[in-house]
Amino acid sequence: MSQADSGPQVVHRRRRGAELFLLVVALLVGLGAYAAVGLGMEGTIPADMLTYGGWLTVMVAACHVVVRFVAPWADPVLLPVVAALNGLGLAVIHRLDLTYGELGQKDDYAQQQLIWMTLGVVLFLATLLVLRDHRTLQRFTYTSGLLAILLLLLPLMPVIGTEINGARIWINVAGFSFQPGEIAKVLLVVAFAGYLVLHRDALALAGKRLLFVDLPRGRDLGPILGMWLISLGILVFQRDLGSSLLFFGLFLVMLYVATERPGWLVVGGTLFAAGAFAGYQAFGHVRQRFDLWLDPFEYYGEGTNDLGRQSVETQFGMGWGGLIGRGFGNGRPELIPYANSDFIFAAIGEELGLTAVMALLVCYGLIVERGLRTAVTCRDGFGKLVATGLAITFALQVFVVVGGVTGLIPLTGLTTPFLSYGGSSLVANWVIAALLLRISDQARRPLPSMLGTEPDPAPDAEETQVVKL
Amino acid sequence: MSELTLFLIRFAYLAILWIFVLSAISVIRSDMFGARVPDTGRGRLGRKEKAGRTPKAAKGPSRRRGAPTHLLVVEGSNAGERAELADAPLLIGRGNDAAIRLDDDYASTRHARVAAYEDEWFVEDLGSTNGTYIGSARITQPTTITLGVQVRIGKTILELRK
Numbered sequence: 001m002s003q004a005d006s007g008p009q010v011v012h013r014r015r016r017g018a019e020l021f022l023l024v025v026a027l028l029v030g031l032g033a034y035a036a037v038g039l040g041m042e043g044t045i046p047a048d049m050l051t052y053g054g055w056l057t058v059m060v061a062a063c064h065v066v067v068r069f070v071a072p073w074a075d076p077v078l079l080p081v082v083a084a085l086n087g088l089g090l091a092v093i094h095r096l097d098l099t100y101g102e103l104g105q106k107d108d109y110a111q112q113q114l115i116w117m118t119l120g121v122v123l124f125l126a127t128l129l130v131l132r133d134h135r136t137l138q139r140f141t142y143t144s145g146l147l148a149i150l151l152l153l154l155p156l157m158p159v160i161g162t163e164i165n166g167a168r169i170w171i172n173v174a175g176f177s178f179q180p181g182e183i184a185k186v187l188l189v190v191a192f193a194g195y196l197v198l199h200r201d202a203l204a205l206a207g208k209r210l211l212f213v214d215l216p217r218g219r220d221l222g223p224i225l226g227m228w229l230i231s232l233g234i235l236v237f238q239r240d241l242g243s244s245l246l247f248f249g250l251f252l253v254m255l256y257v258a259t260e261r262p263g264w265l266v267v268g269g270t271l272f273a274a275g276a277f278a279g280y281q282a283f284g285h286v287r288q289r290f291d292l293w294l295d296p297f298e299y300y301g302e303g304t305n306d307l308g309r310q311s312v313e314t315q316f317g318m319g320w321g322g323l324i325g326r327g328f329g330n331g332r333p334e335l336i337p338y339a340n341s342d343f344i345f346a347a348i349g350e351e352l353g354l355t356a357v358m359a360l361l362v363c364y365g366l367i368v369e370r371g372l373r374t375a376v377t378c379r380d381g382f383g384k385l386v387a388t389g390l391a392i393t394f395a396l397q398v399f400v401v402v403g404g405v406t407g408l409i410p411l412t413g414l415t416t417p418f419l420s421y422g423g424s425s426l427v428a429n430w431v432i433a434a435l436l437l438r439i440s441d442q443a444r445r446p447l448p449s450m451l452g453t454e455p456d457p458a459p460d461a462e463e464t465q466v467v468k469l
Numbered sequence: 470m471s472e473l474t475l476f477l478i479r480f481a482y483l484a485i486l487w488i489f490v491l492s493a494i495s496v497i498r499s500d501m502f503g504a505r506v507p508d509t510g511r512g513r514l515g516r517k518e519k520a521g522r523t524p525k526a527a528k529g530p531s532r533r534r535g536a537p538t539h540l541l542v543v544e545g546s547n548a549g550e551r552a553e554l555a556d557a558p559l560l561i562g563r564g565n566d567a568a569i570r571l572d573d574d575y576a577s578t579r580h581a582r583v584a585a586y587e588d589e590w591f592v593e594d595l596g597s598t599n600g601t602y603i604g605s606a607r608i609t610q611p612t613t614i615t616l617g618v619q620v621r622i623g624k625t626i627l628e629l630r631k
Contacts, residue, residue, distance in 0.1 A: 018496045025489045036482045040475060076500070077493050084489055201577045201598055327479040352483065359486045366493055381596040447586070 012444035015076035022080035030087015037095040040329030059121045066125050071441035075370050081363050082433045089419035099334040109421045116423035120430030127434035134439045138382045141194025145227045148187035151180035152234045168238045182428035193385035195224045196258035204259040242414035249396045257388050293410035310337050317350035325353030340421040345405045368395045378443040387439045390432050537629035545625030546572045558584035575599045575623025589613045
């Protein structure tokens with residue numbers, strides 16, 4: 001967290017032209033996938049190609065124009081990567097819908113996803129338009145912490161909360177189901193950052209030394225520890241393993257970044273190991289996930305409870321997909337339960353192969369890299385911490401879900417950002433993208449004196465001047 | 470639709486996907502290496518400088534007559550300590566890496582920074598707990614200071630001196 005820009009000041013360029021070019025290619029990625037789905041499944045370009053393409057183009061163009069006006073110095077790569085991921089996700093969901101339709105199942109996921117994407121884009125634009133300076137968020141440190149906890153509690157309420165697949169993390173209002181935890185994720189990042197930026201000196205310096213770690217004083221760590229334990233407790237209670245893991249990692253990394261104490265990672269790692277072991281011993285569903293991970297074939301096929309079907313079919317699919325995939329329409333991703341949400345990576349691996357999976361992982365890597373880059377460039381501590389937190393959220397989420405799908409780690413339910421079917425996640429991720437763009441706009445905007453637009457002040461001007469950052 | 474066409478479509482799509490990824494990476498690359506460095510002391514690098522700007526010394530205004538040369542602690546437990554402005558930017562605080570290491574309970578590890586830009590000296594608060602004050606006003610953004618302006622950090626007062 002050192003404010004290290006003692007070297008030469010670098011003036012970034014706006015790069016809005018580069019963003020426009022990348023957005024056009026990103027649209028090609030999204031619409032190309034849609035056309036390829038039509039050609040592969042039905043043999044023709046889809047009939048609604050023009051209206052669908054037009055709508056995507058309008059949304060992307062609106063994003064670009066607004067960014068050009070209200071965040072001209074923002075990072076040029078983030079928005080195109082987000083648009084490409086979302087476009088490809090829509091096409092893959094649409095492809096699964098076509099098969100689900102043939103099988104006589106519910107087949108309007110892509111349509112709903114498009115509505116959610118529109119809402120996400122509207123919120124993206126609203127965030128950029130309303131939030132002109134990310135530092136205003138610092139005022140809402142405790143408010144957003146409280147709000148996050150309230151949102152996390154909502155699914156436990158008797159009427160609106162609903163339980164799906166053993167996890168009670170949904171609310172159902174007026175026919176729309178929503179996962180408040182996704183929004184809470186963003187709010188918690190803001191709350192952690194706001195608290196840590198004020199207290200990091202106290203956290204890092206004051207306190208007793210125990211073993212290899214400087215333990216901070218209780219009154220410094222207390223509020224944030226409380227906030228975190230409450231949110232983690234709620235998630236464990238709701239049996240949402242993926243989000244618990246996400247929040248735990250997020251908190252740990254932000255604490256580490258804020259205090260520059262690697263000891264936190266040691267403490268956190270130990271706590272995680274202890275927690276995982278305790279969870280394994282205490283909770284049946286944790287033990288089950290673990291066993292399914294170690295040997296999914298044990299739980300696959302006739303004569304078993306068939307719980308391993310998801311993992312096994314995923315491995316069959318990805319193996320069959322191979323290096324360049326079967327092509328849209330030639331795979332059978334519908335065999336995997338939840339192929340359009342948690343397991344969309346498996347569907348892509350089957351029909352587009354390792355080549356596309358690697359491309360997508362690079363895309364996620366780019367988002368995380370741009371987020372961390374923004375944190376490095378950013379001039380204020382709060383912005384640094386928020387950007388780090390949001391980037392880490394992405395990194396952890398992709399690691400947990402792709403690791404789970406590919407069998408690297410035990411499976412925990414989380415959505416793949418921007419790709420998976422799931423409205424709350426999509427909307428929250430668009431807001432995260434807007435926040436990252438806003439912070440990067442502030443970070444890359446040169447100091448006023450560097451623009452060369454200001455007249456040189458008189459050499460002996462004595463009065464104090466205020467430099468607007 | 471024949472196998473071959475489908476194969477070509479698949480291949481073309483993967484190509485588009487990777488073209489996108491690679492062009493995104495190339496934008497990042499040009500962003501890293503193509504950024505302008507307006508530090509006019511490095512004449513070779515400042516090719517794209519706007520015309521009409523006169524070249525200036527790299528270390529800010531210290532060469533000019535009547536310009537400050539050092540930062541002095543005028544009040545507080547470290548009174549009398551000084552740091553040469555030629556070493557700018559100067560970090561002030563309780564930490565080991567500070568140019569002026571304050572022995573002040575009300576100062577943060579990295580409290581404030583004094584740096585030059587063009588002809589002026591700026592003091593910038595680095596998110597300290599108790600703030601940096603000029604006169605009675607707590608500063609929230611980099612603020613210009615001139616000779617003799619008193620900057621208060623905790624119980625310490627600093628000044629630019631000739």
